[in-house]
Amino acid sequence: MKTPINSENDNAFWKEIILSLSEIVGVYEKANNIMSLFTLKYVREKFFQFVFENIEDGKALRILDAGTGPGTSLVYILKKSGKEHYCVGLDPLPEMINTSRKNFIDLDNVDFVRGVFEHLPFREDTFDLEVSSFAYRDAINYLSVALELSRTLKRSGQLFILDLNKPYEKRIIANFMEKIYMSIFPIFAGTILMGKNGFELYRILKKTYIRLPSSAEIYLIFKKVFKHCKYYVMLHGAVMLLHLKEPIRISSQHKG
Numbered sequence: 001m002k003t004p005i006n007s008e009n010d011n012a013f014w015k016e017i018i019l020s021l022s023e024i025v026g027v028y029e030k031a032n033n034i035m036s037l038f039t040l041k042y043v044r045e046k047f048f049q050f051v052f053e054n055i056e057d058g059k060a061l062r063i064l065d066a067g068t069g070p071g072t073s074l075v076y077i078l079k080k081s082g083k084e085h086y087c088v089g090l091d092p093l094p095e096m097i098n099t100s101r102k103n104f105i106d107l108d109n110v111d112f113v114r115g116v117f118e119h120l121p122f123r124e125d126t127f128d129l130e131v132s133s134f135a136y137r138d139a140i141n142y143l144s145v146a147l148e149l150s151r152t153l154k155r156s157g158q159l160f161i162l163d164l165n166k167p168y169e170k171r172i173i174a175n176f177m178e179k180i181y182m183s184i185f186p187i188f189a190g191t192i193l194m195g196k197n198g199f200e201l202y203r204i205l206k207k208t209y210i211r212l213p214s215s216a217e218i219y220l221i222f223k224k225v226f227k228h229c230k231y232y233v234m235l236h237g238a239v240m241l242l243h244l245k246e247p248i249r250i251s252s253q254h255k256g
Helices: 008-023 025-035 040-053 072-081 094-103 142-152 172-205 207-211 215-223
Strands: 062-066 086-091 110-114 127-133 153-164 226-234 239-247
Touching: 008 025, 008 172, 008 207, 025 040, 025 094, 025 172, 040 072, 040 127, 040 153, 040 226, 040 239, 062 072, 072 086, 072 127, 086 094, 094 110, 127 142, 142 153, 142 215, 142 239, 172 207, 215 226, 215 239
Parallel strands: 062 086, 062 127, 086 110, 127 153
Antiparallel strands: 153 239, 226 239
16 A cells, blocks of 8 residues: 655645646636536536435534535535535635635635645534545545544544545556546646646646555545445446545544
8 A cells, every 4th residue: 555655745746736726726617527528517416415315314514525626515515405504615725715705605604714634723523524525636645634534523423535536556447547538638628728838737737646546545544544434436437435434533643
């Protein structure tokens, strides 16, 4: 398994990714839609249908959307849950936070916080439900993220993670995904929407997928800090879904 590390190289990598993301805020969702071959809406609908089928009805929840971006996932959360729940969108980019705040300016049950996965600015046992949609791959330290999400989730809470499925590296499909699909579609989307600058930005951003551990390795990371962890594959193997319950209390400083 790839060991999550926190080196100067990791910090430089993350800074490069963050700077690139800050420049694509205006086309973020359009590009994602193109890269998904226009299946993104369907995937998100299915994801949040699954989420709300697996949580308790009739209870007001505190919900964290980790890696909220422009708040797209919150649209689905509010559509499914209505106004009885309190939602917090977290993102490291001020540009994303500002866009999200504008999109939800009239709602008093939605707040936004700037922060990173590895150091969530919340107390233990804060949230009943945590979701992360296509954001985990942007993390620096994958184990630290699992620890922090576990720490801030109530013992009775649930965590759902949606991201691109990455089969084990030695499988043929993994090579196809990395070398063909991930080399063409992100750059194509960026170029269509932003020209030469988009080509360069999305050439950088595709590195987050290449760096990401396989889905099996991600499952094992979360198995360290959750008693119950289920792994599902969606959209003919293109997307993974993790369903996690009963967090194990381990210090977020542990890098094991």
